[in-house]
Amino acid sequence: MSNLIEVLTKDGSYSLRSVFFQENFHSLLGALEETKLKFTAPSNLQRFKGKSLNVLDICFGLGYNSASLLNELIKQKSYLNLYALEIDKKPLEYSLRNKSFLKLWAPKVKKIFESLYRKDYFEDQFFKCSLLWGDAREKINIIPSSTKFDLIYLDGFSPQKCPQLWTIEFLSKVTEKLNSQGYLITYSSSAAVRKTLRNLGLDIFTIKPSFNNRTLWSQGTVAISKFDKNKLKPNLTFEKLSVMEEEHLLTKASIPYRDQDLNSSKCDIINNRLNEQLFSNLLSTNKWREKWGMTKSSVKS
Numbered sequence: 299m300s301n302l303i304e305v306l307t308k309d310g311s312y313s314l315r316s317v318f319f320q321e322n323f324h325s326l327l328g329a330l331e332e333t334k335l336k337f338t339a340p341s342n343l344q345r346f347k348g349k350s351l352n353v354l355d356i357c358f359g360l361g362y363n364s365a366s367l368l369n370e371l372i373k374q375k376s377y378l379n380l381y382a383l384e385i386d387k388k389p390l391e392y393s394l395r396n397k398s399f400l401k402l403w404a405p406k407v408k409k410i411f412e413s414l415y416r417k418d419y420f421e422d423q424f425f426k427c428s429l430l431w432g433d434a435r436e437k438i439n440i441i442p443s444s445t446k447f448d449l450i451y452l453d454g455f456s457p458q459k460c461p462q463l464w465t466i467e468f469l470s471k472v473t474e475k476l477n478s479q480g481y482l483i484t485y486s487s488s489a490a491v492r493k494t495l496r497n498l499g500l501d502i503f504t505i506k507p508s509f510n511n512r513t514l515w516s517q518g519t520v521a522i523s524k525f526d527k528n529k530l531k532p533n534l535t536f537e538k539l540s541v542m543e544e545e546h547l548l549t550k551a552s553i554p555y556r557d558q559d560l561n562s563s564k565c566d567i568i569n570n571r572l573n574e575q576l577f578s579n580l581l582s583t584n585k586w587r588e589k590w591g592m593t594k595s596s597v598k599s
């Protein structure tokens with residue numbers, strides 16, 4: 299599974315490239331920037347100042363998303379119950395050796411990461427953190443069903459490279475763990491992922507592109523099960539889908555990834571979907587692209 303190459307991204311922060319998955323862990327524009335814009339900012343963490351929250355970080359990797367979360371919660375004295383899922387220990391081993399990564403955060407983050415690496419666990423007065431190593435499709439079952447999350451970060455490799463973590467069946471398990479006001483946040487703006495989340499009964503929102511990134515039409519997706527739409531304020535970093543994004547969900551790109559018994563191979567999931575797309579009457583995604591003079595969407599590499 300490992301075989302990782304170090305990558306220096308444009309904002310000066312380090313990341314990795316997986317030879318196995320043939321994809322970078324982060325956008326080349328910046329690993330730190332990606333975490334902040336696509337995960338930390340949409341989390342709206344000020345809501346939890348002095349309060350407690352439950353967070354699930356799916357695909358912990360080097361730990362940018364959890365580190366940035368912990369860093370903010372340390373400052374605002376929140377109480378956190380964190381679960382993280384990850385199949386490979388090597389990225390965390392790399393983070394703990396990389397001084398420039400560790401310098402980005404409060405010293406306590408290093409202490410927590412060391413404990414997660416050695417004992418898969420950390421606990422003090424404010425934080426309780428567990429790292430469950432293995433295939434997220436299996437390990438998610440270990441989390442007590444009574445634990446519902448205020449935030450779920452979904453940061454797998456892209457659906458084309460790692461479809462196992464974007465299927466109806468896996469996303470259904472994930473969304474069962476979201477509390478009614480909780481946010482599921484992902485960098486992906488894939489039509490298949492968005493349509494699946496909507497079909498699972500969630501309201502979906504687009505993460506607005508940042509000022510520096512005008513060429514992107516979205517920086518990802520926030521899905522919420524019972525969102526009071528009157529609470530959508532202009533200062534939130536996410537908003538309703540544009541007409542262009544809604545039309546994307548009417549194309550063949552919205553055909554979901556399926557993994558009935560949660561143990562299919564990447565090839566089977568991709569090939570079954572291609573077959574379903576071939577026989578579908580939905581609109582062609584190329585026509586949609588032509589209509590909207592398509593620009594790049596959010597990808598890792």
Ligand SMILES: C[S@@+](CC[C@H](N)C(=O)[O-])C[C@H]1O[C@@H](n2cnc3c(N)ncnc32)[C@H](O)[C@@H]1O
Nearest residue numbers: 357358359360361362363384385386433434453
């Ligand atoms: C895009 S990277 C995650 C980046 C990460 N959030 C970070 O801050 O560095 C995807 C991660 O998913 C992990 N992964 C791939 N397949 C997995 C699976 N089936 N279950 C759990 N983790 C998986 C990879 O080992 C990799 O660390």
